[in-house]
Amino acid sequence: MATQRRMTGTVAHVFFDNGHGSVLTTGSTVANRKYFIMDKGPNSNLPLSAGMIFQSPLTGIQITLTTGDRVYLIDETRVCKTSASFEFSDDAVDAGDDCHPSASIRSGVVSFSGSLEGLFMYDPVSSDFEDATWEILNKYCTMVEDTGSGSYTLTPRDENQSYLICELNSGREPGQTVNYLFAPIIFTSASLALALGDPQNKSISFQLGEGEPVFYQVPTA
Numbered sequence: 001m002a003t004q005r006r007m008t009g010t011v012a013h014v015f016f017d018n019g020h021g022s023v024l025t026t027g028s029t030v031a032n033r034k035y036f037i038m039d040k041g042p043n044s045n046l047p048l049s050a051g052m053i054f055q056s057p058l059t060g061i062q063i064t065l066t067t068g069d070r071v072y073l074i075d076e077t078r079v080c081k082t083s084a085s086f087e088f089s090d091d092a093v094d095a096g097d098d099c100h101p102s103a104s105i106r107s108g109v110v111s112f113s114g115s116l117e118g119l120f121m122y123d124p125v126s127s128d129f130e131d132a133t134w135e136i137l138n139k140y141c142t143m144v145e146d147t148g149s150g151s152y153t154l155t156p157r158d159e160n161q162s163y164l165i166c167e168l169n170s171g172r173e174p175g176q177t178v179n180y181l182f183a184p185i186i187f188t189s190a191s192l193a194l195a196l197g198d199p200q201n202k203s204i205s206f207q208l209g210e211g212e213p214v215f216y217q218v219p220t221a
Contacts, residue, residue, distance in 0.1 A: 011170050012084060012166055012167060012169070012170065013166070013167040013170045014078075014079045014084055014164070014165070014166050014167075015078050015079060015164075015165040015166075015167070016077060016164050016165065016185075017074045017075055017077065017163040017165075018077075018135040018138075019072075019158070019161055021074065022072070023070060023071070023072050024065060024070070024071050024072075025065060025070050025071075027065060028062040029062045029063045029071075030056060030062070030073075031057060031059060032055065032058050033055070033056050033073060034053060034054070034055050034056075034074040034076065034182070035054055035055075035056065035072065035073055035074060036052075036053050036072040036074060036163060036184065036211065037049065037050045037070075038050065038070040038071060041066050041067050042067075043067070043068075044068065045065070045066060045069075046065075046069060046071070047063070051210070051211035051212050052182075052211065052212060053074070053182035053183075053184075053211075053214050053216070054216075055216065058218075058219070072163075076165050077135065079116060080118070081116045081118050083116075083117040083118065084114065084116050084166065085114050085115050086112070086166070086181065087112070087113050088110060088112055088213070089110070089111045090106050090107060090108070090109065090110050090111070091106075091107040091109065091111075092104040092105070092107065093105050093107050110208075110212070110213070111208060112183055112185075112208040112213045113188075113205070113206065114205070114206060115206070116203065116206075117202075117203045118202065118203075135158075135162075136190060136204055138155060138157065138158045139159075139190070141157060142155065161185065161186050161209035161210060162184070162187065162206075162209070163182070163184055163185070164181070164183045164184075164185045164206070165180060165182055166181040166182075168180065168181060172220045173220070174221075175219060175220065176219070177219060177220070178218055178219070178220050179215070179216070179217055180216040181214075181215055182214045182216055183208060183209075183211070183212075183214070184209035184210055184212075185206040185207065185209050186209045187204055187205070187206050188206055188207050189204065189205045190203070190205075191203045
């Protein structure tokens with residue numbers, strides 16, 4: 001029997017989208033792109049429920065949107081991190097009585113949260129920060145760009161939810177399975193530590209946004 005190599009790959013790569021992309025209601029999906037289902041029409045061809053993320057077919061016939069469909073086209077940005085953690089929880093509800101005093105049932109409400117460490121890396125060659133710096137800080141700050149010659153651009157604080165894509169097993173070979181953790185998220189805190197003589201050590205924390213987390217498996221493109 002042939003050996004399965006579904007989980008081959010090692011380092012997890014993290015991507016996110018800041019929620020400013022295109023919302024589509026007509027047309028068809030583009031091959032090998034990721035979409036968040038915002039609404040699903042009564043005769044929809046979309047493969048999953050509203051609030052979930054899916055990847056369009058790698059090749060062949062694409063998915064045609066029908067009346068009532070609304071999807072968000074995800075445009076992921078790589079986030080360089082030193083560590084990442086994710087936590088799921090489902091609270092228990094006390095259902096005990098005098099016959100079963102310690103009985104409990106699941107609440108059915110799943111919570112998802114986590115953190116990323118070591119963000120906002122600085123490139124000493126170009127003197128630039130990665131794009132992730134701007135996109136994450138814009139969740140908390142009004143951003144001002146000054147050209148130095150009297151031109152200023154102000155970007156208001158961004159309150160959109162973001163979309164987290166964690167590729168759990170990078171370094172696969174063609175034909176092996178890529179494992180993703182997808183989730184709509186909201187950032188709940190950001191920490192910037194700039195101790196003298198230390199490398200930049202930044203972290204963000206997040207919780208589940210409007211939608212649900214999805215563990216997703218698909219063959220490597």
